Amino acid sequence: MPQSPASTTAAAPRLVDQLKSGLDAPICLTWELTYACNLECVHCLSSSGRRDPRELTTAECKAVIDELHDLQVFYVNIGGGEPMVRRDFFELLDYSVSRGVGVKFSTNGYFIDAEKARRLTATDYIDVQISLDGADAATNDAVRGVGSYDAARTAMDHLAAAGFGPFKISVVVTRQNIPQLPAFEAIADSYGAQLRLTRLRPSGRGADVWNDLHPTNAQQRDLYRFLIDRPNILTGDSFFHLSALGESLPGLNLCGAGRVVCLIDPIGDVYACPFVLHDEFRAGSVRDRGGFTSVWRESELFVGLREPQSPGACASCGSYDACGGGCMAAKFFTGLPLDAPDPECVWGNADDLLAAVDPTTLPSNGPGHSKLPKIATSTAGPAVSTNVTLKPTRHRVVVSSS
Amino acid sequence: MFDPSRPYAVHPQVALRPEPFGALAYHYGNRRLVFLKHNALVALVRSLGDHPTVDAALDDAIGTGALSLRQRSSYLKALASLAASDVLCAREEL
Numbered sequence: 001m002p003q004s005p006a007s008t009t010a011a012a013p014r015l016v017d018q019l020k021s022g023l024d025a026p027i028c029l030t031w032e033l034t035y036a037c038n039l040e041c042v043h044c045l046s047s048s049g050r051r052d053p054r055e056l057t058t059a060e061c062k063a064v065i066d067e068l069h070d071l072q073v074f075y076v077n078i079g080g081g082e083p084m085v086r087r088d089f090f091e092l093l094d095y096s097v098s099r100g101v102g103v104k105f106s107t108n109g110y111f112i113d114a115e116k117a118r119r120l121t122a123t124d125y126i127d128v129q130i131s132l133d134g135a136d137a138a139t140n141d142a143v144r145g146v147g148s149y150d151a152a153r154t155a156m157d158h159l160a161a162a163g164f165g166p167f168k169i170s171v172v173v174t175r176q177n178i179p180q181l182p183a184f185e186a187i188a189d190s191y192g193a194q195l196r197l198t199r200l201r202p203s204g205r206g207a208d209v210w211n212d213l214h215p216t217n218a219q220q221r222d223l224y225r226f227l228i229d230r231p232n233i234l235t236g237d238s239f240f241h242l243s244a245l246g247e248s249l250p251g252l253n254l255c256g257a258g259r260v261v262c263l264i265d266p267i268g269d270v271y272a273c274p275f276v277l278h279d280e281f282r283a284g285s286v287r288d289r290g291g292f293t294s295v296w297r298e299s300e301l302f303v304g305l306r307e308p309q310s311p312g313a314c315a316s317c318g319s320y321d322a323c324g325g326g327c328m329a330a331k332f333f334t335g336l337p338l339d340a341p342d343p344e345c346v347w348g349n350a351d352d353l354l355a356a357v358d359p360t361t362l363p364s365n366g367p368g369h370s371k372l373p374k375i376a377t378s379t380a381g382p383a384v385s386t387n388v389t390l391k392p393t394r395h396r397v398v399v400s401s402s
Numbered sequence: 403m404f405d406p407s408r409p410y411a412v413h414p415q416v417a418l419r420p421e422p423f424g425a426l427a428y429h430y431g432n433r434r435l436v437f438l439k440h441n442a443l444v445a446l447v448r449s450l451g452d453h454p455t456v457d458a459a460l461d462d463a464i465g466t467g468a469l470s471l472r473q474r475s476s477y478l479k480a481l482a483s484l485a486a487s488d489v490l491c492a493r494e495e496l
Contacts, residue, residue: 015437018423025419027435072419072437074428098419102430125430353432 016252022306024215024258025071030274031264033089034059034081039108040205041133041144043172046265047369052269053159057090060287064264066094067292068101075102077127077347079238079274081266081369084111090119097125106131106170108148109155117158119167123399127171129196130155131288134384135183139176143213160191168234170196175222181226197227202333202343203275207365210334221245241326241342243317249386254304255328258305260297266368272297272305275329277366312339317349335362370376404485405408409493411424414448416489427489436489442468443480450490456481458461 005340036051037044056064068076076096083089084107096103102125112120118193130152134140137149169188171177177184180313181197186194202210203351215223224242227233227249237251252260257273263272268286271277283302284295296302314320326342335345335357415431415451424438425447429444434451438444446463453459463469469477 015423015439021422023426025420026477072417072426074419074426074430076432100430102433105471127433 004310009296014255018068019252019256019260020254020306020308022302025073026262027073027260028075028077028256029068029073029262029264029320030077030079031064032079032081032266032274033083033092034086034266035259036085037081038085038143039082039148040167040371042209043133043143043174043206044082045201045204045206045275047365047368047370050369051081051085051165052267052369056268058091060268061088061092063298064268064286064292065096065099066099067087067286068096069099069312073101075104076104077128077274078105080106082108084116093123093126094162094333104256107155108144109152110148112155112158114158114161117155117162117222119213120159121162126169128159128164128166129168130159131170131172133172134177135187136182139180142176143172143174145190156191156193162260166192166194170198170274172200173197173215173221174200175215176213178215178219181223188356193233194232196236197223197239198236199238199327200325201275201329203283203329204277204365204368207208207333207362207368214344217344217346217348224249224346226290241323241330241344242346243344244323247254248322253322254324255326257281257328258302264292269367270299271328272301274328276332278332278363279354279366280332280363281329306391310339312337313349313353314339315339317347333365335359349357356379404482405492406460409454409474410433410456410481410490411451411493412488413488414496415489418448426481427484429488434487436484436487438484439464442473443477446477446481448485449489450481451493453488454487 004176005170032046033347034051034055035046035048039234040049076210083105085290093103104127106129110300120128132140134149140149171184171185184195199205220242224245227235228247235251238255239249240251240253243249243253257276261273262270263274264286265277265391270283270285272281272283281301283299286292288295311320311325314325326345328338329345331340334354336343336350336353340353343350343354413429416427416429419426424440427436427438438447445468446459448455453462459496460474464471464474478496481490
């Protein structure tokens, strides 16, 4: 996300108000290239695992990149699934860069060997984010799977050896790893890497582990002070709900869903943000007539999100201007109304509402692509890999979309 | 240091994207995104390359009525800030 606005002149509408009413094209676009993944992290936002047979073809992906070029989307955040499992990954990377659309991509690191690290180093306008959710193998692997810590560190070693420069280490902040923030900093420093911390969301499989993994309120306060003291740590603006605690965190401090950000999923569906892969927030498809541009500019969902939003239950709270009521996706998947306080409201204003939510009415967690249980006939139980020790808090039948 | 008596231009690695409120400037080198919050500022920035100095560009904008004399100092400050984030650069340095 952008740096703080640098150039301001006399009286004008606040920039955030202008951004809330939408831009002609997104600033920050996330594109999940595939639902296929060699891992099956317990908190995966996109419930990835299996490739979807309807995945966009190479030609379709290039057409999307052409559109992004025409819209002057300066860079795209590529994710998945694991984007590097696509055979055309480097072809799409090179094509995007050649069209002036820079690529930041997130990876678990398994496919970055010495040769790939050199190839990435040789390409301009590429940022690499290696996911790491624990500063030691035990903490990381409980969430991301056995062996994933070593794989991520090996990828970092290869990037450092190739002279890639400051790659990013991307950490989803959890109750378990918050005590390790200094250790994450030390790992990043040892590579000359940049630390990136993002918020756990109750989205995708994250809904199943939310109650066990999301930080406590006391931990949120520690995190806020940690971030205020370290404005150079990247956050993707994801902790803006913490700005209610006082001084605003760096960044735009607003929910950009459908206004300045959106998500394209592997089959071309366009959602309001990377954390709401759910029918209710599906705006259209890049395969529709008019392509991505029409979806962005004209879809009923996005046009609606650009209307002034009601502060609802937060209207009487003095912090509303600072936090904007928090994250739409976090509310939706925890069963709160969209004008309720964020489930992690630092003042605890959502606690009574959360306690009253009937768990049987929670929304489904979207177009799941979790790997099927080993016994194919099983219809009950979560499709989490057997090497994971965290128990899901809710059980859902996984419906195959293929 | 930013010196308005010298010629400036948009940095060659910067792209300007028009927006209803002004423009977004993206620097492909340092990956920074900067908001230009007024259309008049965008026009001024785009005109820098056609003027021998920053001062001349400002004077021209005031002469054509695009800016008022009172706005001169705030726009000069905005240009200095854009130069500090490498959205603008001195033309001799190109």
